[in-house]
Amino acid sequence: MKSAISISGLSVTLGRKFEALHDVTLELPEGRITGLIGPSGAGKTTLMRVIVGRQKFNLGQVEILGLPAGSPELRPRMRYMTQELSVYADLTLMENLRYFARMYGYHGRAAKQAATEAIDKVSLTGKSGVLVSDLSGGQKQRVSLAIALIGRPELLVLDEPTVGLDPVLREELWSLFRELAANGVTVVVSSHVMDEAERCDELILIRDSRIVAHDTPDALRKRTDSDTIEQSFLKLAGGKAV
Numbered sequence: 751m752k753s754a755i756s757i758s759g760l761s762v763t764l765g766r767k768f769e770a771l772h773d774v775t776l777e778l779p780e781g782r783i784t785g786l787i788g789p790s791g792a793g794k795t796t797l798m799r800v801i802v803g804r805q806k807f808n809l810g811q812v813e814i815l816g817l818p819a820g821s822p823e824l825r826p827r828m829r830y831m832t833q834e835l836s837v838y839a840d841l842t843l844m845e846n847l848r849y850f851a852r853m854y855g856y857h858g859r860a861a862k863q864a865a866t867e868a869i870d871k872v873s874l875t876g877k878s879g880v881l882v883s884d885l886s887g888g889q890k891q892r893v894s895l896a897i898a899l900i901g902r903p904e905l906l907v908l909d910e911p912t913v914g915l916d917p918v919l920r921e922e923l924w925s926l927f928r929e930l931a932a933n934g935v936t937v938v939v940s941s942h943v944m945d946e947a948e949r950c951d952e953l954i955l956i957r958d959s960r961i962v963a964h965d966t967p968d969a970l971r972k973r974t975d976s977d978t979i980e981q982s983f984l985k986l987a988g989g990k991a992v
């Protein structure tokens with residue numbers, strides 16, 4: 751299976767002393783959902799920022815979709831949803847989406863169509879004309895996700911995309927992620943909610959800037975003789991697993 755992301759010997763130091771990532775080596779295949787699982791501050795966001803070219807690194811090599819991370823040619827091929835809301839509160843939902851569609855190279859009717867499709871995917875069709883400032887927190891979160899879904903990206907990097915969402919909507923979004931992966935999109939999603947780990951094809955467990963494990967959910971449970979991914983993580987992070 752072809753790799754969408756290839757990382758070798760990656761280390762990132764923030765400031766003068768804080769090592770945000772230490773000697774990370776990974777191969778992530780195309781068309782799969784890979785979960786980055788770990789507590790806050792473990793290094794998940796730093797790794798995602800490296801992947802999308804927003805974070806400089808001290809050591810190592812990072813190749814994304816066959817190109818060095820940060821290459822200008824990658825910009826139209828990937829999308830990144832941050833934890834912070836990337837929306838304009840004084841514009842309507844549709845105005846936000848059409849603005850970002852134009853930034854991604856869509857114009858005129860094509861921009862409107864791309865915006866409409868993205869809004870439909872996150873179940874906000876009835877809110878197109880509403881100012882973002884008047885939306886709820888969960889709805890604003892979905893606007894950020896809709897922006898990341900504009901067009902047909904080959905790689906989606908999503909940082910805590912389901913925070914603050916109700917269980918029904920979380921289920922809908924995970925079904926969407928699965929559909930995207932089935933159509934060849936590589937999805938990298940971070941979470942500190944362990945039950946979401948079960949929905950991923952592969953998991954990368956991170957703690958204290960280091961990769962604790964990288965495998966399928968079933969393999970991790972079997973490896974640690976555990977019933978849940980949370981139990982597996984605790985055993986591996988505590989050094990109790992073989």
